[in-house]
Amino acid sequence: MRHRITTGEKIFHAINYIFLALAAGIALFPFINVIAVSLSSSQAIMTGKVFLWPVDVTVRAYKNLIEDGQLFYALKNTVIVTLVGTLFNILGTVMIAYPLSRKHLVGGKLITALIVFTMLFNGGLIPSFVLVKNLNIMNSFWALWLPALVSVYNMIIMKNFFENLPPSLIEAVQIDGANDICILFQIVLPLSVPVIATVSLFYCVGWWNNYFNVMIYITDSEKITMTVKIMQMINNFNDTLLQSGEGVTSDQQLVPEAVKSAAIVITTIPIMCVYPFLQKYFVKGVMIGSVKG
Amino acid sequence: MFLKQTTVEESRKVLPKAKEKRARKTLGRMYKDRYLYLMMFPVLVFFFIFKYIPMYGTIIAFKDFRFVDGIMGSEFVGLKHFIRLFSSEDFYRIFANTLLLNVYNVIFSFPVPIILAILLNEVRNRWFKKSIQSILYIPHFISWVVLGGIIINILSPSSGVINQILKACGAEPIYFMRSSFWWIVVFVCSTIWQTAGWGTIVYLAAITSIDAEQYDAAVIDGANKWQQITKITLPSIRGTIAIMLILRMGQMLDVGFEQIYMLQNDAVLNVSDVISTYEYRVGLEGMQYSYTAALGLFKGLIGLILITSTNYIVRRLGENGLW
Numbered sequence: 001m002r003h004r005i006t007t008g009e010k011i012f013h014a015i016n017y018i019f020l021a022l023a024a025g026i027a028l029f030p031f032i033n034v035i036a037v038s039l040s041s042s043q044a045i046m047t048g049k050v051f052l053w054p055v056d057v058t059v060r061a062y063k064n065l066i067e068d069g070q071l072f073y074a075l076k077n078t079v080i081v082t083l084v085g086t087l088f089n090i091l092g093t094v095m096i097a098y099p100l101s102r103k104h105l106v107g108g109k110l111i112t113a114l115i116v117f118t119m120l121f122n123g124g125l126i127p128s129f130v131l132v133k134n135l136n137i138m139n140s141f142w143a144l145w146l147p148a149l150v151s152v153y154n155m156i157i158m159k160n161f162f163e164n165l166p167p168s169l170i171e172a173v174q175i176d177g178a179n180d181i182c183i184l185f186q187i188v189l190p191l192s193v194p195v196i197a198t199v200s201l202f203y204c205v206g207w208w209n210n211y212f213n214v215m216i217y218i219t220d221s222e223k224i225t226m227t228v229k230i231m232q233m234i235n236n237f238n239d240t241l242l243q244s245g246e247g248v249t250s251d252q253q254l255v256p257e258a259v260k261s262a263a264i265v266i267t268t269i270p271i272m273c274v275y276p277f278l279q280k281y282f283v284k285g286v287m288i289g290s291v292k293g
Numbered sequence: 294m295f296l297k298q299t300t301v302e303e304s305r306k307v308l309p310k311a312k313e314k315r316a317r318k319t320l321g322r323m324y325k326d327r328y329l330y331l332m333m334f335p336v337l338v339f340f341f342i343f344k345y346i347p348m349y350g351t352i353i354a355f356k357d358f359r360f361v362d363g364i365m366g367s368e369f370v371g372l373k374h375f376i377r378l379f380s381s382e383d384f385y386r387i388f389a390n391t392l393l394l395n396v397y398n399v400i401f402s403f404p405v406p407i408i409l410a411i412l413l414n415e416v417r418n419r420w421f422k423k424s425i426q427s428i429l430y431i432p433h434f435i436s437w438v439v440l441g442g443i444i445i446n447i448l449s450p451s452s453g454v455i456n457q458i459l460k461a462c463g464a465e466p467i468y469f470m471r472s473s474f475w476w477i478v479v480f481v482c483s484t485i486w487q488t489a490g491w492g493t494i495v496y497l498a499a500i501t502s503i504d505a506e507q508y509d510a511a512v513i514d515g516a517n518k519w520q521q522i523t524k525i526t527l528p529s530i531r532g533t534i535a536i537m538l539i540l541r542m543g544q545m546l547d548v549g550f551e552q553i554y555m556l557q558n559d560a561v562l563n564v565s566d567v568i569s570t571y572e573y574r575v576g577l578e579g580m581q582y583s584y585t586a587a588l589g590l591f592k593g594l595i596g597l598i599l600i601t602s603t604n605y606i607v608r609r610l611g612e613n614g615l616w
Contacts, residue, residue: 006517008517008518009517009518012415016415017421020409020412020413020416020421020425021425023409023425024424024425024428027429027431027432027486027490028428028431030443030447030486031443033443033446033447033454034443034446034447045452046451046452048452048454048456048457048460050454051454051457092335092336096333096337098329099329099333102326102329104326105329106319106322106326111337114340115340118340118344118345120597120600121348121593121597122344122347122348122593123344123346123349123350123351123589123593124351124590124592124593125569125573125576125585126353126572126576126577126585126586126589127346127347127348127349127350127353128347129576130347130358130582131342131346131347133360146339146343147343149336149343150339150340180326180328180329180332181328181332184332208436209434209436209437209439210436211437211438211551212550216573227438227439230442231438231442231555234441234445257446260442260446261446264439264443268435268439272431275427275431275434278434279427282434286495287494
């Protein structure tokens with residue numbers, strides 16, 4: 001059904017396009033500004049010349065951060081926490097979601113209910129903290145990994161996916177006498193690559209951005225991650241990062257804004273590199289999750 | 294008489310037998326599934342230790358907990374901490390702040406994804422739509438530490454770009470992060486920045502399931518865009534909006550700790566101190582474990598009541614609840 005586009009509609013579309021472009025511009029602007037600041041000279045930053053584009057381009061802020069080395073300690077810790085954490089998460093989530101997805105499992109309904117209940121009510125911050133302290137895993141990455149082994153939300157997503165696999169596939173190999181572990185590895189997992197990718201990314205981003213647990217459980221400065229490091233930099237700035245090398249005139253001195261911005265950019269780059277995948281699989285995950293919560 | 298006795302006796306024999314048979318069948322099924330149980334056993338241990346033991350641990354709210362005494366050994370003090378909590382001014386302040394910030398978010402942030410979704414749906418150019426969506430989703434993936442750092446940077450009174458623009462327009466620089474009013478504005482805007490784009494996904498999905506013929510018919514009847522949106526699109530996604538709103542109501546006592554903690558400073562503690570930041574500051578930093586555990590238990594129970602009642606309402610409306 002084609003119809004003539006009226007003038008009113010034309011105006012609507014024009015305004016709509018402009019409005020959405022403006023909204024996207026506002027959402028993107030802070031990121032662009034932070035990149036521009038991280039690459040600008042101190043004088044340009046302090047006199048407020050930096051807007052969308054770096055002024056008097058310099059990479060001193062990045063250079064100082066690299067030479068200081070502390071940020072890279074933190075980056076290394078973030079990578080370890082993220083990779084190992086995600087691996088544990090996926091193992092744990094498959095190990096619980098697969099058995100619970102089998103319809104005739106005795107006690108399956110009760111176990112699912114008990115697990116979902118932990119989503120609605122939990123002991124809260126203080127009892128969890130007391131537990132971690134009593135287990136003597138404070139100040140080690142185990143204090144991050146163990147309490148967060150399985151997220152109930154992700155478990156539900158994976159369980160729903162497993163439940164929707166054609167049962168005939170599993171029944172066929174069951175007759176051949178394959179046990180459940182063989183079925184999981186040979187039939188179910190190869191068919192579940194999409195859901196595993198989705199859930200892995202959910203976990204991965206969660207670990208990468210994790211802040212609160214690192215702050216309360218990790219006290220050793222050599223074990224902190226990027227997010228905590230950046231928070232420390234924002235709160236009490238370490239002046240050694242501002243010192244310029246020999247033969248640098250005073251107007252090339254760094255300001256804290258430049259170094260903080262550089263640290264923020266360094267933390268965000270890895271996320272932006274995998275962003276196309278994140279977006280695709282996250283949207284899928286939201287859909288799967290909302291089909292049957 | 295004789296006949297009756299045998300039946301009773303028989304039934305006495307049969308009943309345990311049937312039970313036994315069923316039990317054996319169940320056991321047989323469980324044995325068949327032994328690998329499944331074996332597989333999930335470690336994860337069940339995890340849930341027991343890290344989810345159910347802390348629930349038991351909330352009893353420290355009724356004790357004077359000290360690490361040296363342990364949870365069992367600490368002295369039982371009854372409702373002491375609850376009485377102190379409910380009679381302290383702090384409690385009413387953080388409770389009011391938590392609710393207020395949530396109310397502001399519901400009023401100002403909640404409608405934004407709906408509007409964006411409706412507008413995005415009207416875009417015919419696929420490339421343009423995709424690009425806008427990709428940009429709007431970005432903040433969802435970035436940690437609050439980074440988002441907060443960026444916000445503080447661009448709002449800085451000396452070098453921040455927003456104040457530079459104000460100065461260029463001849464206005465006085467504004468200390469956004471240190472004024473109670475502007476802090477709340479920043480809080481709400483930052484929530485919109487982080488959540489609005491991502492929130493459109495649910496509404497866009499609802500809008501795409503609307504029958505296109507409705508629009509064609511409306512166009513033939515001479516309906517303009519505004520009428521199409523208010524008479525077709527909005528009524529069609531009313532159910533989705535209601536569900537999202539009700540679910541949002543279930544979280545009225547949750548304000549993301551990281552967002553507040555990043556943006557917070559001493560000057561605006563009177564409006565920005567919420568339950569979660571108070572728990573952290575007084576409980577962990579101030580080491581008043583039992584007192585804050587009482588607050589945590591109170592918050593958890595209110596949360597449980599809120600979510601079960603919203604779920605009940607959702608189900609009464611004929612939609613799929615959370616359970």
